Amino acid sequence: MLLDIVILAAGKGTRMKSSLPKVLHTIGGQPMLGHVLDAAIELDSDNINIVIGHGSEAVKQAFVDEPVRFVEQTEQLGTGHAVQQALPYLRDDAVALILYGDVPLTPTATLREMLDQVGAEAMSLLTVELDDPSGYGRIIRNAQGNARAIVEQKDASKDQLAITEVNTGIMAISSKLLKDWLPKLSNDNAQGEYYLTDVVEMASCEYIDINIVQADSEMDVQGVNNRVQQAELERYYQMVQAAILLEEGVNLLDPERFDCRGELIAGSDVTIDVNCVFEGDVKLGNNIYIGPNCVIANSVIGDNTVIKANSVLEEVSVAGNSDIGPFARLRPGTELADGAKIGNFVETKKAKVGKGSKINHLSYVGDAELGEGVNVGAGTITCNYDGVNKSKTTIEDGAFIGSNTSLVAPVSVGKSATVGAGSTVNKDVEANQLAVCRAKQRNIDNWPKPEKK
Ligand code: UD1
Ligand code: CA
Numbered sequence: 001m002l003l004d005i006v007i008l009a010a011g012k013g014t015r016m017k018s019s020l021p022k023v024l025h026t027i028g029g030q031p032m033l034g035h036v037l038d039a040a041i042e043l044d045s046d047n048i049n050i051v052i053g054h055g056s057e058a059v060k061q062a063f064v065d066e067p068v069r070f071v072e073q074t075e076q077l078g079t080g081h082a083v084q085q086a087l088p089y090l091r092d093d094a095v096a097l098i099l100y101g102d103v104p105l106t107p108t109a110t111l112r113e114m115l116d117q118v119g120a121e122a123m124s125l126l127t128v129e130l131d132d133p134s135g136y137g138r139i140i141r142n143a144q145g146n147a148r149a150i151v152e153q154k155d156a157s158k159d160q161l162a163i164t165e166v167n168t169g170i171m172a173i174s175s176k177l178l179k180d181w182l183p184k185l186s187n188d189n190a191q192g193e194y195y196l197t198d199v200v201e202m203a204s205c206e207y208i209d210i211n212i213v214q215a216d217s218e219m220d221v222q223g224v225n226n227r228v229q230q231a232e233l234e235r236y237y238q239m240v241q242a243a244i245l246l247e248e249g250v251n252l253l254d255p256e257r258f259d260c261r262g263e264l265i266a267g268s269d270v271t272i273d274v275n276c277v278f279e280g281d282v283k284l285g286n287n288i289y290i291g292p293n294c295v296i297a298n299s300v301i302g303d304n305t306v307i308k309a310n311s312v313l314e315e316v317s318v319a320g321n322s323d324i325g326p327f328a329r330l331r332p333g334t335e336l337a338d339g340a341k342i343g344n345f346v347e348t349k350k351a352k353v354g355k356g357s358k359i360n361h362l363s364y365v366g367d368a369e370l371g372e373g374v375n376v377g378a379g380t381i382t383c384n385y386d387g388v389n390k391s392k393t394t395i396e397d398g399a400f401i402g403s404n405t406s407l408v409a410p411v412s413v414g415k416s417a418t419v420g421a422g423s424t425v426n427k428d429v430e431a432n433q434l435a436v437c438r439a440k441q442r443n444i445d446n447w448p449k450p451e452k453k
Helices: 032-042 056-062 079-089 108-116 175-184 196-205 227-247
Strands: 002-009 047-052 069-072 094-100 122-129 138-141 147-151 165-174 209-214 258-266 270-272 276-284 288-290 295-297 312-314 316-318 334-336 341-344 347-353 358-361 364-370 381-383 393-395 406-408 411-413
Touching (some): 002 079, 032 047, 032 056, 032 094, 032 108, 047 056, 047 079, 056 069, 069 079, 079 175, 079 196, 094 108, 094 175, 108 122, 108 165, 108 209, 122 196, 165 175, 165 196, 175 196, 258 270, 312 316
Parallel strands (some): 002 047, 002 094, 047 069, 122 209, 258 276, 270 288, 276 295, 295 312, 316 334, 347 364, 364 393, 381 406, 393 411
Antiparallel strands (some): 122 165, 138 147
């Protein structure tokens, strides 16, 4: 069966109190519409239509590379009117699945269950039981328990308001039926809108099968209308991520203080202390400890590495057996070979650090290549920028850079060379040389100490 998908995303989202269109607000670091699109793509539809209106340029821009069609709804006249805009693109022999850009976490298994039940002439509704159904459309069933209609809160009678089974909005229906019925919708209701939900009564009148699938959890179908709902859904999403990792054997010291905004893959015996944030694609090997308050983005960390508290790593690769932090900042292009060590208050950028080399304290190493067994003393700075151009610093195997050294790039320090503490090095140092460049010390005898006036 061909699958047409229509994602409604034209609403303004006034209650978010934000200039960003609602569907671009994120859950787990990804726009809500992105989550919905992932589900649509997973369902293998080759006809995905997104109905946009408010903030349409920004929405288009955010998904410009995706295999979707954008359909403009210039005036928001209701959910039925929104789907109507996509009708010209639906195929008579397909089933249409209606999704919402602000309902981001519906499992594809649930959507599949709905689709499995829709034949050529039928529809499926996704409903949920709520303790407090207020605001939602109520599912009206007949004596046999079959769905007969959906009545919106504002149009409902007192008895209907007591119904706790509500419409999630998500439905699957043969595209042909939609094409027959949507042009017949009327806006003669309390809100003066064209309700998509009115097709349920039309189906019932024509004895079309209406299958009901109930959501497993409220969160699966929770929409986001305000920051409170966004925050609730974010916590739920993170708890699910954490539960998966715990199941896989990751030692999360507190699953409630863990955030993954992307994809985290971890090997065995990985411990993650509290308040860490993972962004983009992060891959952790085996036997790794990550201390509290670390941020790791788009990085690969090899086996037996320790990353101590408050370290920030972004686009970094660590071969393994490294010791990093506390308070280390590894910026894009940092590559640590086996056993390299980066200590506290060290910043690196586009820096290759060779096997077993150490930058232990208070340094900036950028646009640099360090060989094996190099020791960079405290307070060493690679002066890589002259205000216009960036230049490279090379430090070869076994070199020793004394504390408080400025390496004025482009410059190189040869194999096993030594740079004396406090030097400003702007000439290459050859292998095995000592470079020392600082004012000569004078010791003055019997220096009169100042006296208090
Ligand atoms: C809708 C359902 C209601 C259901 C509820 C679930 C209808 C008539 N009612 O009500 O039964 O319980 O969702 O949350 O369908 N949208 C457009 N264009 C429009 C109108 C809406 O794209 O002209 C989009 C919105 O951006 C939103 C979604 O459709 O993503 C739902 O619209 P909303 O106005 O929130 O519908 P509800 O009144 O909540
Ligand atoms: Ca809504």
